[in-house]
Amino acid sequence: MDWLFYNTRLGTILVSEWKRYPDHVAEARDTGAPWLLDDGSEERNPIEQVSRQQDTVRWALRDHIVAPFFPTQKAHDLRVMQCVFCPQIDEETKKERLRFGKLFSSLDAMCHAIGSVTSPEPLLVSEPALLRGLAAALAQLFRCTLPAVFNGTVKPDQQPGHDLRLLQQMAAIHGQIAELHELLAELMLSAAGEPSTEATVLVGPPQEMSPATTKPESFHQLIHGHVAEHLGPVSGDHDRVLHGVERSFKAIMAELPVDSWASLGVFGGAVKRHIEGETTFTNLLGTQLWKWCLITAESNGITAEVDETHQRIRKTC
Secondary structure, three states, rough: EEHHHEOOOEEEEEEEEOOOOOOOOOEOOOOOOOOEEOOOOOOOOOOHHHHHHHHHHHHHHHOOOHHHOOOOOOOHHHOOEEEEEEEEEEOOOOOOOOOEEEEEEHHHHHHHEEEHHOOOOOOOOOOOHHHHHHHHHHHOOEEEEOOOOOHHHHOOOOOOOOOOHEEEEEEHHHHHHHHHHHHHHHHHHHHOOOHHHHHOOOOOHHHHOOOOOOOHHHHHHHHHHHHHHOOOOOOOOHHHHHHHHHHEEEEEEOOOOOEEEEEHHHHHHHOOOOOOOOOOOHHHHHHOOOHHHHHHHHHHHOEEEEEOOOOEEEOOO
């Protein structure tokens, strides 16, 4: 890991990998393919590298930082952003659209992003005096040193400059936007009749798939089959509906291979087709769908995690 940025004002964390190549980057590709330089040579994909670092940082922060410095933050809600900085990228570079993360070729653009990008789950210390201890803990955790100028720039009586009420409102708005995305996914599925492969379930990285791996199309049918089995016979009673959603989710997770992603949009769309009078998952579940899935998985002894977009879930063991 080259850089770990923590914005004390916005409560955002970003992992950054810096790359410098001997030639101009001709093609910057998403995960699963190397990057191509103008001289025809290939370089290891830095997006894959920073994604692995992102996972490591997320677990390290959950285990060592969240509880002592952010006690009100749920560990599963922790969000870590990622980016790659490479000065050999410009407007002539063919850039493949990234599913996660950002590419930067200038320091100004990257610094602007670090200083302005917000998170729906900001990590904000309750007292400014904790900032120094937090910085020291991060330095010890990731085996780096604090610069000598640090003690003169972060003072215990210095306000971090954020409006907590405003950031909480922003987080609530982000949550509402996530719910709207879930509803949009359902409407798109209904309009298309049968969703495309990209809108169904992604089962493992393409290079790791074997002939025995469940195909996305068949797994999509399996999701709808479990939901129909457990929710189809259920009437409008709230407790019975909630119990049916839980049973269908447990059945789906039992079929999901370890480290394979399942689309929460597909699951949510299937559930909503069997629900009457419930406008949002928050009304039915008491929280957002992705949060409910993590809570339900944990209560049933299933180790699971969601991705950075909160649109996919997988078993980790």
